[in-house]
Amino acid sequence: MLLRMPTSLSEAQRYLAEGAVPVGGATLVWALWQRDGFPEQAMSLRELPEATLIEREALGAAVLLHQVDDRVPDVLRRAASTVGTGAVRRTATVGGNIVGSTLRCLLPAALVLDARATVLDREGPYETDLAEVVAKRHLLLGLRWRDPVTSGYYKAPGEAGGPPPLVVATAVHTGSDGRHRLFVAVRDGYDVISETVPCHTGPDRALEALDDTGLGSLPAEAREAVRREVTGILGGPADR
Structure with missing residues (x-):
């Protein structure tokens, strides 16, 4: 394998056109390749500047999870820090x-940051939303978002090899009208649901509004976690 x-x-675009398969960190594809056979060409983005950014409002796709630090909002840093083991x-x-x-x-954290994705195909780079990236499995170059006023992250305890633990990500952004909006994303099993509601009138009204969205149909345990996280973030300190 080359x-x-x-x-x-331009180099990355050419390699894609030649059939190179994106490899990422190889933690997910290596076992599959050992079983099914290795491609003729693979491609890593770890030397591509656009894919290795770490900034307050941007994160490259080739950044290793242990490198995601307090240069990014707390919700994204905490999400990365809870993935798997240190290795x-x-x-x-x-x-x-x-x-x-x-x-x-990382998807719930990216959703509450209202992140946009830059992806690369054989025609070149372009910006799209996260739903398209996930659905079509694009080659991701990086994420960009608006710096939130504050953000939070909760991940329930889980067992290795067990079902995916519940995740609740939250962030507050300032809207174009100057008022605050609350973004909430929940991973329940393998499904991720995200919603946004006004929150300038306080946590109780925000929670009432969330009950009228898709989050209102979550299981009781998930709804209670959402209530706890929303109450905490709307009364907590600003994001670092």
Whole structure:
């Protein structure tokens, strides 16, 4: 297998056109390749500047999970810090987790940041939403978002090999009208549901509004976690 490591978007685009398979951190595909056979060409983005950014409002797809630190909002940092073991976080990438993993541990955090994705295909890079990235399994270059006023993250305890633990991600953004809006995303099993409601009148009204969205049909345990997280974030300190 020939491993391509482009240093420019034009190189990456050319390798894609030649049939190179994105490898990410190889934590998910390696076992499959050992079973089914290795591709002729694979491609890693770890030398591509656009895919290795770590900024307050941007994160590259080739960033390793253990590198996601307090340069990004708390919700994203905490989400990355709870993925797998330390060994997994030293090899798994942001892009591999969002696009390649069935758990998509970073997806709720990215959704509450109202993140947009930059992806690459054979025609070149373009921006799209996270729903399209997940559905079509695009080659992710990176994420960009608006810096939130505050954010929070909760992940229920889970057992190795057991069902995916409940995740509740929250963030508050300032809208174009100057008022605050609450973003909530919940991973319940393998499904991720996200909603946004006004929150400038306080947590009780925000929770009432959330009950009228898809989050209102969640199981009781998940609804209670949402209530706890929303109450905490709307009365808590600003995001670092």
